Amino acid sequence: MSRRNKRSLPLRAIFAWPAAIFLVGxxxxxxxLTGDGWRxxxxxxxxxxxxxxLAWAMRARRY
Structure with a gap:
């Protein structure tokens, strides 16, 4: 088995994009739910x- 170089990332770097996607959602x-028109x-x-x-991630993973 080969040994992989593991670099630990801080939690902020790991969860930044998922948290941003969650907040936008x-x-x-x-x-x-709260209004009409521009909302x-x-x-x-x-x-x-x-x-x-999700579509971007699936496409990026395919290549």
């Missing part, structure tokens, strides 16, 4: 962001 859900547009954008991140 929460903003989208709250804006969808509908905000909710569409905010709720599409996690889907776009």
């Amino acid at each position: 929460i903003v989208g859900l709250v804006s969808a 509908d547009g905000l909710s569409w954008l905010a709720l599409a962001a996690p889907v776009a991140a």
Whole structure:
């Protein structure tokens, strides 16, 4: 077995992107539930962001 060079990352670096995606999703859900008009547009954008991140990750992993 080969030995891998393990570099430990701080928790802030590990969870930064998942936390940002979570916060954008929460903003989208709250804006969808609390109003109409421009909040509908905000909710569409905010709720599409996690889907776009997932699509990007799947595509990046494939190559």
